[in-house]
Amino acid sequence: MTYEEAVFYVIAAVTVAGGLGVVTARNVVHSALFLILALMGVAGVFVLLASEFLAIVQVLVYGGAVTILILFAMMLTRVRDIDGPIDGPQRPIAVLAAAVFLGTTVLAVKETAWRGNTEEATVVDINQIGDALFTTWAMPFEIASLVLMVALVGAIVLARGEEGE
């Protein structure tokens, strides 16, 4: 086993442990903290895939913004005070569905003969990404920024409430 594989297995173990924590923790705040662990693990996976730019974006957007938003929503909706079971009665079906999906996907990955060089990741230069984003993908880029703005305005309108409330 090469050292790269060893690093991969450590990072993958952290990511999967975080993911397991998110879906099994009894305490919702612990769930959110496990989510941060899983997201940072995914950032590590991006580094292993030679995409440092995405790793940085991951840490900034997810570690910085999304988890804070989720924790805010938890505080504002007082999730911890809700009584009753945290999982619904459909839990066995959920286990079954997830297990079937996992089995099928892993089988498909193992059985497929991937074309091209699947043994080594090629480094994509950050300059290339920037160039492509503002030339080939300029239109989707602008649409994405429009979507972000509309979503933010919508979120503010929804969360603020009606006048005089």
Place this chain on the structure above:
Amino acid sequence: MIPIDNFLVLSAILFSLGMYGVLARRNAVLILMSVELMLQAVVINFVAFAVYLDPEAFTGIIFAVFVIVIAAAEAGLALAIILRLFRNRQISNVDEANLMKW
């Protein structure tokens, strides 16, 4: 180096965990967190395919950026809706929001 299979299997495990979370949890915020897990699995797949199979065009990396942008927008909107639901009806479990259930 690491074969592509490892990344794809990791992504499959993450997606299954997210799928279990979405189906099993009752609380809307927890469901949203599971959705984030599933989106992360998709992004890992995009990037792995981009750097292993087609590094000249790297479309997957560009798409990963867009997925992260849309996920951020989605998280903001979904949390606003959850907040609204809680203010109007004092609930945050999805199975209690059954006003339109037949």
